[in-house]
Amino acid sequence: MDSLRPASAGTLESSDAYVEIEPSEGGIQIHLESVVLERFGEAIRETVQEVLEELHVADACVRVVDRGALDCVIRARVETAVRRGRGEC
Amino acid sequence: MSKVVKSLREAIALAGLRDGMTVSFHHHLRNGDFVLNFVMDEIAGMGIRDLTVNASALFDVHTPLIGHTESRVVTHLAANYISAGLGRAISRGALEAPVEFRTHGGRPKDIALGRTPIDVAFIAAPAADPMGNCTGRIGKSTCGSLGYAFADAMYAKRVVVITDNIVPYPLQGWSIPESYVDYVVTVDAIGDPKGIVSGTTQVTRDPVGLVMAAQAAKVIQASGLLKEGFSFQTGAGGASLAAARFLKDIMLREGIQGSFASGGITGYLVDMLREGCFRSLMDVQCFDLKAVESLREDPRHQEISAMQYAAPGERGAVVDSLDVVILGATEIDTDFHVNVHTDSNGSIMGGSGGHSDTAAGSKLAMIIAPLFRARMPIVTDRVTCISTPGQDIDVLVTQAGVAVNPRQAELRERLEQAGLPVVDIHELKERAEAITGKPKALPKGDRVAAKVISREGELLDTIYTLPEGR
Numbered sequence: 001m002d003s004l005r006p007a008s009a010g011t012l013e014s015s016d017a018y019v020e021i022e023p024s025e026g027g028i029q030i031h032l033e034s035v036v037l038e039r040f041g042e043a044i045r046e047t048v049q050e051v052l053e054e055l056h057v058a059d060a061c062v063r064v065v066d067r068g069a070l071d072c073v074i075r076a077r078v079e080t081a082v083r084r085g086r087g088e089c
Numbered sequence: 090m091s092k093v094v095k096s097l098r099e100a101i102a103l104a105g106l107r108d109g110m111t112v113s114f115h116h117h118l119r120n121g122d123f124v125l126n127f128v129m130d131e132i133a134g135m136g137i138r139d140l141t142v143n144a145s146a147l148f149d150v151h152t153p154l155i156g157h158t159e160s161r162v163v164t165h166l167a168a169n170y171i172s173a174g175l176g177r178a179i180s181r182g183a184l185e186a187p188v189e190f191r192t193h194g195g196r197p198k199d200i201a202l203g204r205t206p207i208d209v210a211f212i213a214a215p216a217a218d219p220m221g222n223c224t225g226r227i228g229k230s231t232c233g234s235l236g237y238a239f240a241d242a243m244y245a246k247r248v249v250v251i252t253d254n255i256v257p258y259p260l261q262g263w264s265i266p267e268s269y270v271d272y273v274v275t276v277d278a279i280g281d282p283k284g285i286v287s288g289t290t291q292v293t294r295d296p297v298g299l300v301m302a303a304q305a306a307k308v309i310q311a312s313g314l315l316k317e318g319f320s321f322q323t324g325a326g327g328a329s330l331a332a333a334r335f336l337k338d339i340m341l342r343e344g345i346q347g348s349f350a351s352g353g354i355t356g357y358l359v360d361m362l363r364e365g366c367f368r369s370l371m372d373v374q375c376f377d378l379k380a381v382e383s384l385r386e387d388p389r390h391q392e393i394s395a396m397q398y399a400a401p402g403e404r405g406a407v408v409d410s411l412d413v414v415i416l417g418a419t420e421i422d423t424d425f426h427v428n429v430h431t432d433s434n435g436s437i438m439g440g441s442g443g444h445s446d447t448a449a450g451s452k453l454a455m456i457i458a459p460l461f462r463a464r465m466p467i468v469t470d471r472v473t474c475i476s477t478p479g480q481d482i483d484v485l486v487t488q489a490g491v492a493v494n495p496r497q498a499e500l501r502e503r504l505e506q507a508g509l510p511v512v513d514i515h516e517l518k519e520r521a522e523a524i525t526g527k528p529k530a531l532p533k534g535d536r537v538a539a540k541v542i543s544r545e546g547e548l549l550d551t552i553y554t555l556p557e558g559r
Contacts, residue, residue, distance in 0.1 A: 015463050036464050038434055038559075039528035068463020071526060 004060060007085035010077035017069040019077040021085050024061040028052055034066035047071055051078040091219040092273045097131050100272040104247035109139045110208035113245060115238035116146035117225055117374060121284025124213040124251050126153050133162045141165035143205060145237035149174035155183050169193050169440050176437030180538050182554040188539040194399025194406060194446035195544040197240030210245035212238050213279045217252035221270025222263035226385040228254035230280045233375025233384045235264045239394035242269040253279045264392055287377050292334055293327030300488045301457050302331030305415060308486060310339055311507035312453050312500060314412040319347035322447055323415040325355050325376045328457050332415055333357055340366045351407050352443055354380040362389060371407050373398040399446035401544045408450030416444055418458045420472045423514050425479030425494050427456060428472035433465040435531050436555060441476050446544050448481040456485045466521035468514060474541060475550040489520055532556045
């Protein structure tokens, strides 16, 4: 698999999410801050996990600062962070 | 004769303030207010405790109140609106006793009826004379209308006017006359002008807001109420102001002159007055400097008390002559109950203000709200807190369609005939959730943080503390 360098995607604007990813050993760690943590926290974690699996990321530390982004936005931001980390974009 | 005393401390002592009493404040200086904080600090310094603070509204600038609740100088709070920062502290359980929320009409009514007696009222006055005649129209801390302070002045056992602008007797054009005032205190500044009134209020540029605003104006046009003598109220929020802009275009184009616009007044409504859209403005609070200037200069722009604005009862109030009011919502449920007290996490961030008063009085009470804000759907099965009962809400305007309260069959028919996209409110909820996902139920804390009291004085709902650790 491609090596991962630290990368980020997104903004801190309302309805967006800011995602940072960096290499890690020993699986996936997700740190989530969200304005809708009580209401959508689990859903956001599941989405992040899913995108990482789809992209075959096995070891990474992901920090998500969510400002109420829709699911599709979170997907896009995580995917972009991963691809940037791999130097694909 | 002069009622000027040499210090605030002397006025408090002369007023006979003791443990367990009630003090009151009005909120025209909004987030620029210095008065509430320095009065409460002085009271704390005098060793007086267990007070009730009854304020028409509280802002984040008043967060030092939390320190006074910790030291038990203040044990009870009552307000019609509490802004988000202070609201969060209250939602975390800063007070043992629940905060009492009223409406802008319910508060003066309860004061007048003696349900919430005030021992000492403190009136922040941008200008006053030595006998206590006072106004908000002039002075470096000018705020315009003093509407919310009238009931306090009329019914409190003792009234202290605090000013940073003492003028020779008699002040011309007073709002509150000397006959209600016991003591006058002069200070360097009653507030920070930057926090008192905004320079200008802006119409939204957000495309979703503009779509909703245009739709709102069409609903008003189709309702049959937009004709000679039309009366109107709207808030200072971006989409509400944009709706006023579209309405103005229609009124000017069709040559309709309305009777009045009421409530909190913005420069935008002043423009509508000057361009002939209304014969009069009924002003309980000025939101910007243009409104302050207009109140000072234009006799058609009239100051009203909170009682005249919104009090319930047989004698009626301005709200009972309202045709249309445009209101906001943080949530609205499928029974049309509206929440404006808490955010979607259950934390206090507002209050009814005149929401339920105008909804109850007007012929058409319209909510403008987007389908969702930052992933939170606006339409829910049940609002976190009922601020205004659904029976008083007639129509919800969103960017995806207009939902009419089933109680208003005739209105629904009119809107359908006008070709407006009328949809069932349940459908709006489903459409939003299809985009956002369904939010998980909100956990509650185990104590009551606030009671919401209806304009008639009855318990409408309770707001719980946030769960531990939030």
